[in-house]
Amino acid sequence: MAEFSSFDWKIMQKFILGSDLIKLQDLLFDELQKNSIFLPSAGKALELDELYHRTVQRAFKFFDTRKVFVNENNTDGFREAWLRAISCLDKAAGIQEGIFTAMFLNAILGMGTERHLKYSEQVLNGKIVGAFSLTEIAHGSNTKMMQTEAVYDKDNHDFVLKTPNFEAAKCWSGNVGKFATHVILYAQLIIPGEGNYGLHAFVVPIRSTRTLLPYPGLTIANMGDKIGLRGIDNGVLIFNNYRIPKENLLNKIGDVNEEGKYVRQIVDVGKQYATSLSVLTSGRIGITATSTCNLTISLVITFRYLEKEKKIGQSPASMGLIPYVAAVYVSTIFYRNLFHHQKKFMLMVKNSESNFTEMGMELHAISSATKPVFSWLARDAIQKCMEACNSLGFHSGSGLDQIKANHEINCTYEGDNNVLIQQTANWLIKLWPSVLKGKVSNFPLESISFLDKDTLNSRFNISTIQEFANLNNILKYYRWLITYLLKKCYDKYFRLLKTDNVGTFWAKNENQVYFCKNLSVAYIEHYIIQTMGLQIQEAANDEIRSVLDKLLSLYAMWNLQKYVQFFYEGGYANGPTFAEYLENAVTQLCENLKNDQMALINAIAPPDFFGSSILGHSQGQIYERMESAILQHGGVYSKPKWGMEVSSSRESMKSKL
Numbered sequence: 077m078a079e080f081s082s083f084d085w086k087i088m089q090k091f092i093l094g095s096d097l098i099k100l101q102d103l104l105f106d107e108l109q110k111n112s113i114f115l116p117s118a119g120k121a122l123e124l125d126e127l128y129h130r131t132v133q134r135a136f137k138f139f140d141t142r143k144v145f146v147n148e149n150n151t152d153g154f155r156e157a158w159l160r161a162i163s164c165l166d167k168a169a170g171i172q173e174g175i176f177t178a179m180f181l182n183a184i185l186g187m188g189t190e191r192h193l194k195y196s197e198q199v200l201n202g203k204i205v206g207a208f209s210l211t212e213i214a215h216g217s218n219t220k221m222m223q224t225e226a227v228y229d230k231d232n233h234d235f236v237l238k239t240p241n242f243e244a245a246k247c248w249s250g251n252v253g254k255f256a257t258h259v260i261l262y263a264q265l266i267i268p269g270e271g272n273y274g275l276h277a278f279v280v281p282i283r284s285t286r287t288l289l290p291y292p293g294l295t296i297a298n299m300g301d302k303i304g305l306r307g308i309d310n311g312v313l314i315f316n317n318y319r320i321p322k323e324n325l326l327n328k329i330g331d332v333n334e335e336g337k338y339v340r341q342i343v344d345v346g347k348q349y350a351t352s353l354s355v356l357t358s359g360r361i362g363i364t365a366t367s368t369c370n371l372t373i374s375l376v377i378t379f380r381y382l383e384k385e386k387k388i389g390q391s392p393a394s395m396g397l398i399p400y401v402a403a404v405y406v407s408t409i410f411y412r413n414l415f416h417h418q419k420k421f422m423l424m425v426k427n428s429e430s431n432f433t434e435m436g437m438e439l440h441a442i443s444s445a446t447k448p449v450f451s452w453l454a455r456d457a458i459q460k461c462m463e464a465c466n467s468l469g470f471h472s473g474s475g476l477d478q479i480k481a482n483h484e485i486n487c488t489y490e491g492d493n494n495v496l497i498q499q500t501a502n503w504l505i506k507l508w509p510s511v512l513k514g515k516v517s518n519f520p521l522e523s524i525s526f527l528d529k530d531t532l533n534s535r536f537n538i539s540t541i542q543e544f545a546n547l548n549n550i551l552k553y554y555r556w557l558i559t560y561l562l563k564k565c566y567d568k569y570f571r572l573l574k575t576d577n578v579g580t581f582w583a584k585n586e587n588q589v590y591f592c593k594n595l596s597v598a599y600i601e602h603y604i605i606q607t608m609g610l611q612i613q614e615a616a617n618d619e620i621r622s623v624l625d626k627l628l629s630l631y632a633m634w635n636l637q638k639y640v641q642f643f644y645e646g647g648y649a650n651g652p653t654f655a656e657y658l659e660n661a662v663t664q665l666c667e668n669l670k671n672d673q674m675a676l677i678n679a680i681a682p683p684d685f686f687g688s689s690i691l692g693h694s695q696g697q698i699y700e701r702m703e704s705a706i707l708q709h710g711g712v713y714s715k716p717k718w719g720m721e722v723s724s725s726r727e728s729m730k731s732k733l
């Protein structure tokens with residue numbers, strides 16, 4: 077099919093990923109492919125401990141490849157290329173490495189000061205292994221309720237770490253059960269006689285780097301098996317009056333002075349808040365990238381299967397998946413753009429630039445909605461891909477079962493999606509009073525610069541479907557929708573607060589599920605569309621621009637369908653035209669993109685070795701591969717050991733006994 081496409085997929089690939097990333101990624105793919113540790117264990121299921129071992133071996137390849145490929149100009153490029161390659165190959169190894177280097181490092185760089193820089197060097201050289209311990213048995217999202225204590229001892233100038241009960245045990249911490257040597261620990265900072273200064277981060281050594289034995293004063297346990305990312309060892313950590321030096325407090329925001337008094341290092345509350353958020357933002361963008369990778373591989377597997385089955389463009393399954401192809405393009409362009417902003421922001425924090433507060437808050441609102449939107453989207457798409465591949469999609473050789481099991485947790489960790497997306501709505505709701513006064517604050521990424529209460533007076537008045545699908549008009553629908561939902565959420569929140577007297581916590585919660593969630597999702601979709609619209613202008617040629625325009629329109633129209641009721645309820649649309657145009661535009665765009673599907677898939681597909689699936693190989697031969705997968709599986713011809721229990725001779729055996 078690719079020969080009929082309207083564009084050259086190699087030029088498209090260059091536009092989406094950039095030549096530097098493609099070059100580095102190809103070198104990395106080649107390097108990893110040569111290493112036997114990355115070969116699949118054909119026909120043999122590994123025991124849990126073997127899986128942990130293999131995952132660690134794979135994750136540690138990060139250090140070897142880093143030595144070979146990193147130079148001073150490509151540190152960020154290398155991380156992105158590594159993330160793309162390892163996520164395709166072994167998600168558990170990718171996440172594991174992400175925890176022991178990136179998450180640990182971001183915490184040190186974002187919340188620590190000069191005295192903590194030694195840890196970042198050690199972690200990058202593989203001398204220590206990091207972990208991140210925030211979640212407790214009884215509390216994950218509700219961080220205010222966390223109970224682990226760091227009590228300052230004025231006489232010894234150190235902190236005593238305490239886990240008051242099992243509910244407060246740190247849990248799920250990746251790498252902790254077996255081999256992490258240091259954790260970033262979140263605990264309530266208490267100074268006896270002074271008070272509780274709230275949750276603070278500490279760097280805590282937990283094991284000898286030489287023997288890997290836990291230090292006295294700690295109870296550490298591995299959590300056991302789970303449904304996905306099985307190769308990651310997750311652990312429980314309990315502190316029994318365990319002492320750490322005062323200097324281990326990550327003290328960018330607040331510190332304890334020589335007199336044992338708490339001192340705020342950043343006095344401005346806004347700056348304090350933006351600094352602490354900066355640490356979490358990169359992880360959320362990372363999960364958006366991982367979700368995009370999962371979505372990409374699922375689509376590559378499914379479209380290649382459908383192509384070989386001659387079902388491309390003919391079956392409802394393939395047509396139903398075209399919007400997800402649009403989404404994967406939008407998501408790839410968008411998360412790469414966010415990484416760029418995040419890097420800029422971290423530099424602003426490092427240099428204490430005056431305007432980093434607004435940037436930090438806006439980036440936090442954006443990443444708090446982006447991670448839920450794309451991880452939910454990938455979750456739904458993977459299920460649809462499995463169904464589209466008929467029964468073969470359910471065979472483990474398709475690879476889709478693993479992608480599904482490994483992906484689902486992306487909706488929960490690094491901030492549960494439902495809770496995280498509230499952060500975006502809370503930020504927007506706070507802005508509404510200034511919108512009413514006509515004074516919208518200036519935020520650097522311009523995600524809300526359009527907000528104007530008069531937008532609510534605009535009405536739908538378009539009379540051709542071509543005009544309807546035009547990008548500027550799409551942005552107008554979204555702008556009306558966001559303003560409408562924002563007013564509605566704000567009014568409901570204050571009604572709950574004032575009339576129903578439920579208190580802020582419950583007012584936010586009750587407002588969330590049916591109201592604020594839509595607001596946050598519409599807000600981020602608008603920003604994504606606005607961003608990609610600008611980026612498309614830079615495309616190399618008209619063919620690429622044209623297909624990207626179609627993908628963006630499709631992504632927008634397909635998403636707008638879920639809000640139709642609001643356009644009518646709020647009086648923006650009247651009569652059938654709006655809903656009919658929306659439906660027709662989606663169908664027409666899918667039809668228009670039909671011949672480009674395989675070229676779009678090829679432009680984003682990793683090499684075959686990486687998405688190893690019997691259905692998704694670029695050379696096809698699905699049934700030959702299926703045959704060998706079935707015949708190579710362990711015990712395929714063996715007689716069951718329990719066969720006699722069901723054999724017809726069981727009665728005669730009994731009588732003989």
Ligand SMILES: Cc1cc2nc3c(=O)[nH]c(=O)nc-3n(C[C@H](O)[C@H](O)[C@H](O)COP(=O)(O)OP(=O)(O)OC[C@H]3O[C@@H](n4cnc5c(N)ncnc54)[C@H](O)[C@@H]3O)c2cc1C
Nearest residue numbers: 208209210211215216217248249250488489490491492494
């Ligand atoms: C494989 C895996 C690896 C992990 N790795 C780590 C790690 O390395 N370090 C670490 O610290 N943690 C880790 N976690 C923990 C993870 O970050 C938490 O599970 C997550 O933050 C959610 O917390 P919780 O499980 O306590 O659920 P809760 O926060 O209690 O949420 C439970 C349910 O209630 C809903 N809910 C909660 N509050 C609200 C609200 N206000 N409004 C609406 N709905 C709400 C949520 O949507 C969710 O459906 C890991 C978890 C897993 C499964």
